[in-house]
Amino acid sequence: MKDAITNGCDVLLIGYEDQENLGLRSIAAFLTGHGVRAKIEPYDRSLKDNILARIRMENPGIVGFSLIFQRMLFEFADLMTYLRQNGVTAHFTVGGHFTSIEFERTLELIPELDSVVRHEGEQTLLELFHSVDQHDSWSQIKGLAYRDDGRIKVTPPRPLIQDLDSIPPPVRSGTITTHRGLGICSILGSRGCYYNCSFCSIQEFYGEAPGPKRRSRSPSNIVCEMKQLFSERGIRIFIFQDDCWCMKGHKHQQWIRDFVRELKKEKISDQILWRISCRVDDVNAELISRMKEVGLMCIYIGIESGSNQGLKTFNKHYAVDDVYKALGTLRELKMPFEYGFMIFDPDSTMATVKENIAFLKEIGRDGQVIAHFCKMVPYAGTSIARRLEEEGRLEGTVNSPDYNYNDSRLNLLQLFFSQTFNFRNFDNNGLVERLRLAKFDAIVLNKFFSDRCDARAYTQAVRDLTRQSNESALEVMSMAANFMEMQNEEEILDNWQFLENLAREEKYTEMRIASDLDRLTSRYDFEEGI
Incomplete structure (x- = not known):
């Protein structure tokens, strides 16, 4: 690894940033907290020259690519080819749902790529940084797939991070998104999901790594970040990007009550708005009423289908009547x-x-x-994609999987x-x-x-x-x-x-x-x- 006292950065992270890429920003914060100079460059397919110029200016030892969308696989492949053709010799690694699940195919399709960081990337990328010039030691880094003498090797999956409060808040830099002069930002209160919808790759992404399927930050930890963003960056609107805001079970219900109490205690609840996502069968009138009192403005709800057959195909474990009941509750609450x-x-x-x-x-x-x-869309790693493949109906390409209908x-x-x-x-x-x-x-x-x-x-x-x-x-x-x-x-x-x-x-x-x-x-x- 190059000398830590030189100008530039050690790790440059490149990813789609139309909405804040909290995965990249969390990794950048974690690396920075461990003495690694990490920076972020937003991805734009039309600005390859800008990315190349940034790499030349920063001279990182590692360039990490965040592949959020499976459909962008070949865009990132083209970018890596372009960078290699223009003399970039840094270690290229990539992370994301698709690349974690299909790491072999990813390395086969992108010869310019050196490794894949699988599942949660904070600790794995830190260890890779410290060992990037010691190829023989990569086998000791959990959660890594890489090339070795023409073969693809993969190490055991790294256990999921148990205590999310131990991770520093995501890096927040650059221009703040605003609406009518009010700051807006994304925020994350948990990682993972308990459910197994047939079209979703979240379970597959987290499932192979040891640890609980879903973990939450403490309410006080989240509210502390919100208050800091409120005070220092003028954020008034928070978009929670959690896969599912759980409202079932005593543990999660108490968590929400504690979260509401923390917002009231910090005296910002009457000056903010926030949005969450949840399932149909998580809608709880009492909890939503409490959250509405402290700024909840909108709920994104995963309905997915208005047909019982569709809900069965998606493995949603509820019926159309349940959807109408949940929406009726939201309307009664004027949510x-x-x-x-x-x-x-x-x-x-x-x-x-x-x-x-x-x-x-x-x-x-x-x-x-x-x-x-x-x-x-039958994304890689989902049960619906496996079923279609078994039926001989999975069509399309690796970045754009598809199927035809029986009719x-x-x-x-x-x-x-x-x-x-x-x-x-x-x-x-x-x-x-x-x-x-x-x-x-x-x-x-x-x-x-x-x-x-x-x-x-x-x-x-x-x-x-x-x-x-x-x-x-x-x-x-x-x-x-x-x-x-x-x-x-x-x-x-x-x-x-x-x-x-x-x-x-x-x-x-x-x-x-x-x-x-x-x-x-x-x-x-x-x-x-x-």
Whole structure:
């Protein structure tokens, strides 16, 4: 390892940072706390030259890549090739869910890569730093996969970190994300998840490493970080990135009560907003009421399907009636929510798709949430991917796994939905994201700026536009599904013009709603800051 007194850094961590990459930031803080000069460079596929220039300036001994998304595998491979071609000789290592699970395939596909840090990376990367020039000692580093004389070797998995309070808070540097002058940041209260949803790789990522499936920081430790961010960086809005905010069982319920008490004790609860994610069967009226009193503003809830067959496929362990009950509780508490939803899955039929559309119509009828949807992706390491492979149905590529449906007409329905709603559902300028942002903006105005505007009127206007968008999109989806259900593939293709006409009507409606939204938000545009 190069001399520690030289300029630059010892370890440069590169990762996707559209939202704060708390995994990278935690590793950077841990390394720094152990005397290793660690820095972070945000990843952007269009800025390879910037990354190369940063590496040349910092001259790190190790460059660590955070591969959060499986779909970005070959983007990172191209980046590593580019860096090697331009003379970068540092040790390249990578971490993340996919690379931990598919470490052999990762090393085979990316010859420029020297090692894979598996599972939680703090201690493993620290030990690698101290031994990077001593290849023979790598076999003693737990949680590492690497090349050795043309073969791939892997060491035993490293036990998971038991005491999350022992890890320093994530590195916070650079520009603060703001909304109306209020600082926003991500924060993490726990690691892991108890559940085993068939489409999720979290269990596989943590499951091989010894230790509890889920671990929490202490309430006082989290609130201490929140207060520091509040005081030193002006953060007023906290987005908890926990995989699941558990509300079942005495232990977790007491944890939440203690967390609420700590927020009240530090006297910041009336000056902040925060968001959590939870399962349908974790919704607890008493606990949510307590959290709402200290700033809880929104819950992201993993609904996933409005069909009992879909919920069974996803191994959710609850039924559609349970979903309606949970959403009813949130509405009674006047707690805003967002949700995840996969309208297509490997067991989809025309009937289940129509059930999903009817479900979205019901929950979006009042405009409190925007209707949106996607297709379930069989990520590496998930039980659904293994099942599809056993059935001979796993298709696509390593970075974009896919499958076809038992009813081939669903491939055409998926194509129509994708062509018609892709921009609406997934683009930052599409209606889904814009209406979500307006909904969030209304919550912020009501909390911090109610003396400057009629936040209630704004909230209602956003709901009206959301309701209109839901009605239009879901009616088009219903008509398309009914049309295809009555015909075979050849007839569908022969009459595709009918579907194109539906798509044009939807695009026109989206443009009108977007214009109305522009006019609405412009009326609430005023000087920011509190």
